[in-house]
Amino acid sequence: MAILNILRYPDPRLHRVAKPVLLVDQRIRDLADDMLETMYEAEGVGLAASQVDVHERVVVIDTSDDHDQPYVLINPELIASSAEFTEAEEGCLSVPQIYDKVPRHSRVTVRAQGRDGVWFELEADGLLAVCIQHEMDHLMGKVFVEYLSPLKRERIKTKMLKKTRDEQPRR
Ligand code: K1U
Ligand code: ZN
Numbered sequence: 570m571a572i573l574n575i576l577r578y579p580d581p582r583l584h585r586v587a588k589p590v591l592l593v594d595q596r597i598r599d600l601a602d603d604m605l606e607t608m609y610e611a612e613g614v615g616l617a618a619s620q621v622d623v624h625e626r627v628v629v630i631d632t633s634d635d636h637d638q639p640y641v642l643i644n645p646e647l648i649a650s651s652a653e654f655t656e657a658e659e660g661c662l663s664v665p666q667i668y669d670k671v672p673r674h675s676r677v678t679v680r681a682q683g684r685d686g687v688w689f690e691l692e693a694d695g696l697l698a699v700c701i702q703h704e705m706d707h708l709m710g711k712v713f714v715e716y717l718s719p720l721k722r723e724r725i726k727t728k729m730l731k732k733t734r735d736e737q738p739r740r
Contacts, residue, residue, distance in 0.1 A: 573607045573621040577733055578664045579726045584710040587617075587624045590643050593686035597627065601641045601684055604629045609636055613662045615700040617707030620663050628681075628704040632696045640691065642681035645705055648690070650674035657699045659713050665732075667725055671716045673702045 576583050590597055600623060608616040608629055618627040628642040653675040660668045676694045679701050683689055693701055703713055714722050 570606045571603045572610050573603050575607065575611065575616075575620050575662050576622055578661070578712055578714065578729050580663075582622055582624075583619060583663060583707070583712055585619065585624045586710045587619050587626045587708040590625050590627060590682070593643055593682055593684070597625075597643065598684055600625075600627060601629055601643075605631070605639050605641075608662075611662050613660075614696065615704045616662060617704045619707045619710065626708050628701075628708065630697065630700050630704060632700055641684045642679065642691075642701075642704075643683070643686075645679050645681035645701070645708075647677055647702075647705065648680045649678035651676040655699070657696070659699065659703060661703070661713050663712060664714055664725065664729065667714070667728075669713070669717055669721070671703075671713050673699050677701055679705075 600618065604616050604618065604621060607621065614632045615628065615630040618625050626644045628645055629639060631639045651674050654672045655675045656670040656672050658668050659671050675698065677698045678690055678692045680688060680690050714725050
């Protein structure tokens with residue numbers, strides 16, 4: 570297993586649209602395992618393959634307190650969503666230390682293939698529902714800051730560029 574590099578906003582690679590996984594093989598299982606390890610190490614509750622510069626439809630999520638309920642969603646599709654919306658505070662491992670509210674469906678049903686390639690359905694509410702929608706946006710090349718005002722987005726972009734620059738080792 571390996572810890573993968575997480576792309577940081579505004580890296581243009583975060584806006585690539587992920588392609589469907591044609592075969593759930595050992596390469597994809599290894600990717601999912603590495604993504605779970607990377608997500609736990611970064612103290613996140615979700616991670617999309619797009620964030621680790623792999624542009625295929627793979628997502629991992631674990632919103633449990635004990636980090637013992639991992640979901641691997643390959644080729645996820647939303648098959649139902651509530652008319653009711655919620656506005657939860659979101660974060661993103663690609664936009665560290667930035668949190669803001671985004672409107673999301675309160676409940677969703679997602680259909681996806683698991684680590685074994687078998688299709689399953691998952692009904693979700695609360696943080697799990699929010700996280701599924703956030704990760705599926707990543708697969709479409711969308712980062713949560715794009716729901717915010719242009720002014721907020723510009724401020725976040727400037728802050729992230731400065732943070733990345735300040736973290737570069739000096740010559
Ligand atoms: O996709 C990602 O970057 C992971 C992201 C998932 C997410 C969390 C919360 C709402 C929507 C999506 C994170 O894990 S951010 C860090 C985090 O653990 C967290 C942040 C806010 C609320 C709960 C958890
Ligand atoms: Zn994110």
